[in-house]
Amino acid sequence: MCGIVGYIGTEDSKEILLRGLEKLEYRGYDSAGIAVVNNEGVHVFKEKGRIAELRQAVDNSVVAPAGIGHTRWATHGVPSQENAHPHQSTSGRFTLVHNGVIENYAILKREYLQDVTFKSETDTEVIVQLIEKIAAEGFNVVASDAMAMLQVTDQYVELMDKETVIVTKEGVTIKTLDGEVVERAPYTAELDASDIEKGTYPHYMLKEIDEQPLVVRKIIQEYQNENNELHIDADILGAMDEADRIYIVACGTSYHAGLVGKQFIETWAKVPVEVHVASEFSYNMPLLSEKPLFIFISQSGETADSRAVLVQIKELGYKALTITNVPGSTLSRESDYTLLLHAGPEIAVASTKAYTAQLAVLSILAAVTAKTRGIELEFDLVQELAIVANTMEVLCDDKEEMESIALQFLATTRNAFFIGRSVDYYVGLEGALKLKEISYIQAEGFAGGELKHGTIALIENNTPIIALATQEHVNLSIRGNVKEVVARGANPCIISMKGLETEEDRYVIPKVHETLSPLAAVIPLQLISYYAALHRDCDVDKPRNLAKSVTVE
Ligand code: M6R
Numbered sequence: 001m002c003g004i005v006g007y008i009g010t011e012d013s014k015e016i017l018l019r020g021l022e023k024l025e026y027r028g029y030d031s032a033g034i035a036v037v038n039n040e041g042v043h044v045f046k047e048k049g050r051i052a053e054l055r056q057a058v059d060n061s062v063v064a065p066a067g068i069g070h071t072r073w074a075t076h077g078v079p080s081q082e083n084a085h086p087h088q089s090t091s092g093r094f095t096l097v098h099n100g101v102i103e104n105y106a107i108l109k110r111e112y113l114q115d116v117t118f119k120s121e122t123d124t125e126v127i128v129q130l131i132e133k134i135a136a137e138g139f140n141v142v143a144s145d146a147m148a149m150l151q152v153t154d155q156y157v158e159l160m161d162k163e164t165v166i167v168t169k170e171g172v173t174i175k176t177l178d179g180e181v182v183e184r185a186p187y188t189a190e191l192d193a194s195d196i197e198k199g200t201y202p203h204y205m206l207k208e209i210d211e212q213p214l215v216v217r218k219i220i221q222e223y224q225n226e227n228n229e230l231h232i233d234a235d236i237l238g239a240m241d242e243a244d245r246i247y248i249v250a251c252g253t254s255y256h257a258g259l260v261g262k263q264f265i266e267t268w269a270k271v272p273v274e275v276h277v278a279s280e281f282s283y284n285m286p287l288l289s290e291k292p293l294f295i296f297i298s299q300s301g302e303t304a305d306s307r308a309v310l311v312q313i314k315e316l317g318y319k320a321l322t323i324t325n326v327p328g329s330t331l332s333r334e335s336d337y338t339l340l341l342h343a344g345p346e347i348a349v350a351s352t353k354a355y356t357a358q359l360a361v362l363s364i365l366a367a368v369t370a371k372t373r374g375i376e377l378e379f380d381l382v383q384e385l386a387i388v389a390n391t392m393e394v395l396c397d398d399k400e401e402m403e404s405i406a407l408q409f410l411a412t413t414r415n416a417f418f419i420g421r422s423v424d425y426y427v428g429l430e431g432a433l434k435l436k437e438i439s440y441i442q443a444e445g446f447a448g449g450e451l452k453h454g455t456i457a458l459i460e461n462n463t464p465i466i467a468l469a470t471q472e473h474v475n476l477s478i479r480g481n482v483k484e485v486v487a488r489g490a491n492p493c494i495i496s497m498k499g500l501e502t503e504e505d506r507y508v509i510p511k512v513h514e515t516l517s518p519l520a521a522v523i524p525l526q527l528i529s530y531y532a533a534l535h536r537d538c539d540v541d542k543p544r545n546l547a548k549s550v551t552v553e
Pocket of ligand 1: 299
C-alpha cells in the first residue's frame with residue numbers, strides 16, 4: 001500500500017509529482033504530500049484526503065527542480081495532515097517518504113529517541129528522526145582492516161609505524177613519538193559491504209573460486225585506456241625498462257604467482273627475472289645486479305616477511321613495485337609504485353582469486369613492458385585473457401566432475417603429489433599448497449623430471465599423482481614421468497589441455513593461450529582441494545594453524 005514518486009531534473013517538480021501521485025492514488029488515498037527542494041531549502045506540502053485537496057494546499061509560487069511525493073494508506077496513526085508523508089527530522093535536515101512497516105519502531109523510539117518530540121504517530125517519523133540522530137551523533141572507530149567497520153563508515157585514516165592516535169567521539173589526533181601532530185586526510189574505502197558476505201555460498205573459498213572469471217574481466221577493464229589498449233603507468237614502465245634484472249619477492253601463493261610472472265616477463269619482455277621467497281631473501285640476500293627493480297607480490301600487502309625485504313632494499317636505495325589487492329596497505333604505501341589486483345576482498349585463508357588476479361596483472365605488466373621495449377607480441381593479450389575468463393567459467397561450472405575427482409583420488413589418502421614441467425610445475429606447486437593447507441593431506445609439488453632423483457622413492461601402491469599436461473613442448477616428457485610413477489603403483493590423475501589430450505587423461509581443460517594456461521589450470525586444482533577438504537570434514541575457510549594476513553616474521 002501507499003505510493004511513492006520522485007523527480008529530479010530541470011522542470012518544476014510540483015506538477016510532475018502531483019500527476020504521478022494521481023496515478024498512484026489507487027494505492028492509498030487517505031492523505032498525501034510532496035516535499036520539493038530548491039536553493040531556498042525544502043518545502044513540504046501535505047493534506048488529509050485526496051490529491052485534489054493536496055493540490056489546493058500547494059504554494060504555486062515555489063518552483064523547485066527536485067522532489068518526492070507520497071500517497072498514504074494509514075497503518076500507524078490515523079489519516080491526518082500530521083501523519084501524512086513526507087516526514088521531516090526535527091532540524092529539517094532529512095525528509096522521508098516510506099512504504100511498508102517499521103516493525104521495531106517502538107523499540108527504536110524507546111531506546112534511541114526518548115529526547116525527541118514527535119510531530120506524528122507514524123513509524124516513518126521514527127526512522128527520519130533516527131537518521132538525524134545517527135548523522136549528528138559523531139563517532140570514530142578503530143580497526144585492523146577497513147572491512148571490519150564497513151557497516152558504519154567508508155572513511156578511514158591510515159596509521160603509520162611509530163605513530164600514536166587519540167580517538168574520541170569528536171575526532172582523531174595522530175602524533176609521532178616526538179609528540180608532533182600529523183595531518184592526514186581520510187581516504188574512502190572502495191569496498192562494497194556485499195563483497196564481504198558469503199551470500200548463498202557455503203564457504204568463502206567456493207565463492208572466491210567462482211568470482212575468478214569476473215575478476216579477470218575486471219582487471220582487463222581496469223588496465224585498459226580510453227582506446228581499449230592495455231595501459232600501465234609510465235613511471236612503472238620506465239622502471240621496468242631501466243632495470244637490468246627484476247627481483248620478485250613474495251610468500252606462499254604469491255610466490256607461486258611470481259614464478260609464473262617470471263615466465264611472462266622473460267618470455268615476452270625479455271628482462272631477466274629472479275623469484276625469491278621473502279623470508280629467505282631477507283637473511284640471505286643474493287648478489288644483486290647493477291640496476292635491479294624489485295616487485296613485491298602480496299594479496300594482503302601486509303606480509304611481514306615481504307615487508308622486511310622492502311625495508312632492506314629501500315635502505316639500499318632501490319625502487320620497488322608492489323602488486324597487491326589492498327590499496328593503502330603497508331607494502332603499497334612503502335613502495336614507489338603499486339599495481340592493484342582489483343579482486344575484491346579475499347576472505348578465505350586459502351588464496352584463490354588473488355592468485356589468478358596476480359597472474360592476470362603480471363601478464364599485462366609483461367605485455368605492456370614488451371611493447372615499451374619495442375617487442376611485438378604475436379597475439380592480442382586482451383583477447384587471450386577474455387578467452388581465459390570464459391574458460392574459467394566453464395571450469396567453475398564443472399563442479400560435479402571436480403568433486404568426483406576429489407572423491408576418486410583424495411577421499412582417504414594420506415599424501416598426494418603434483419607434477420608438471422615448465423609453468424605446469426609452478427601450477428602444481430600452487431595446487432599442492434592449496435590441497436595441503438585446507439585438507440591436511442601431505443601434498444607436494446615437483447618438477448616432473450626431478451622425481452627420479454629421489455622423490456620417486458615415496459611412490460607406493462595407489463599414491464595419487466596429479467599431473468598437469470598443458471604445455472606442448474614438454475607434453476611427451478611429462479607423460480613419460482607419469483609412466484614411471486604408474487609402473488611403481490601410483491594412481492595418476494592427468495589434467496591436460498585440449499589439443500594435447502590422450503585417452504588416459506582424467507580431465508581436459510579447454511584450450512587457452514599456452515603461456516596463460518596457469519590461470520585456467522589452477523581452477524580444477526582449487527576445486528579438487530576444496531572438495532577434498534569438504535569430504536574430510538575440514539574447516540575450509542579457516543584451516544588450522546593459519547592466518548589470512550601473516551604480519552609476524
Ligand atoms: O598476503 P600475501 O599474498 O603476502 O600472503 C602470502 C601467503 O601468506 C599466502 O599466499 C598464503 O600462502 C595463502 N594462505 C595460500 O593460500
